[in-house]
Amino acid sequence: MMDTKQALLIINPISGTSNKKNLDVLVTERLAQNGIKVDTVWTKAAGDATNLAREAAANGYDIVIAAGGDGTINETATALCDTGVTLGIIPCGSGNGLARHLNIPVDVRAAIDIIADGRAEICDHGSVNGRPFFCTFGTGFDAAVSHKFAKSKHRGKYTYLRNTFKEYITYKPEEYVIRANGNIITEHAFVVAVCNASQYGNNAYIAPNASINDGLLDVTIIHYGNILSTALVGLDLMLGSIEKNMLIHTFRAHDITIERKNPGPAHIDGEPLILDSCLDVKCHEHSLSIFTPGCDTPIRPLLTPMMSIVNGLGLTIRSLFKK
Numbered sequence: 001m002m003d004t005k006q007a008l009l010i011i012n013p014i015s016g017t018s019n020k021k022n023l024d025v026l027v028t029e030r031l032a033q034n035g036i037k038v039d040t041v042w043t044k045a046a047g048d049a050t051n052l053a054r055e056a057a058a059n060g061y062d063i064v065i066a067a068g069g070d071g072t073i074n075e076t077a078t079a080l081c082d083t084g085v086t087l088g089i090i091p092c093g094s095g096n097g098l099a100r101h102l103n104i105p106v107d108v109r110a111a112i113d114i115i116a117d118g119r120a121e122i123c124d125h126g127s128v129n130g131r132p133f134f135c136t137f138g139t140g141f142d143a144a145v146s147h148k149f150a151k152s153k154h155r156g157k158y159t160y161l162r163n164t165f166k167e168y169i170t171y172k173p174e175e176y177v178i179r180a181n182g183n184i185i186t187e188h189a190f191v192v193a194v195c196n197a198s199q200y201g202n203n204a205y206i207a208p209n210a211s212i213n214d215g216l217l218d219v220t221i222i223h224y225g226n227i228l229s230t231a232l233v234g235l236d237l238m239l240g241s242i243e244k245n246m247l248i249h250t251f252r253a254h255d256i257t258i259e260r261k262n263p264g265p266a267h268i269d270g271e272p273l274i275l276d277s278c279l280d281v282k283c284h285e286h287s288l289s290i291f292t293p294g295c296d297t298p299i300r301p302l303l304t305p306m307m308s309i310v311n312g313l314g315l316t317i318r319s320l321f322k323k
Contacts, residue, residue, distance in 0.1 A: 012068030049075035069093015095201020
């Protein structure tokens, strides 16, 4: 006889652009076939997912499922670290960086099937000044864009690209002092990104070779060139070949300290916030169990992004016919 497991489904109704109607029914019916009983809650404000996931862990739930974007996943995962409760991800956001890194499909039914299959991977997470991140933390140009995007009335890839272009025209790089692995780097940098996973989202590969369970964080420093050379970094970012660009410096470390002259913008898993001038970043090894498809394939420049685009177009076409 199959043992019944308890799962809590946390849905963020305003994440991304997809309609969440009947999502709870889809999840409940599919997982019931695998002996998983699902309770559903909907978030109403920032921080709700963390509180709900924390209560679920305390009340003996085996699984907590986050249906939303990277911000919702961050909130949920924050409460589950080192609890033994497994995180399920149904990507419904604008970028879905962590899900894409883990090869979790953005197709809702396929993502639910991965949870039903029950294969879990023990993953690392990072923290900056005590705040957890599971995909990326960054400061510099990407953080400035995140702040602009958060203020936009519309979501989605095209809004993000428009904000990126507007910010690029006026952005001035900052000076950073970075300490890691016994070395000190002082740079005027366009971006300093610390990555647990490989991409920001939307297949923008800021750290193509990052591993989510190697006990290390991947640091990508983008130096500032001229308008054209810096813009070409963006092209390499989308092609998965950023590490070959001459403006890029990458390394891995367990602990990193980043100092800048003043407090300012940063982002944690795409969510903007203001952080202190001194940023203490750490890797927390094997802290979180996540359902994954178990196909940790290396990123191949150009080919991997192109396949993701093709898959995305196929999903869009199928959704149109379903309507």
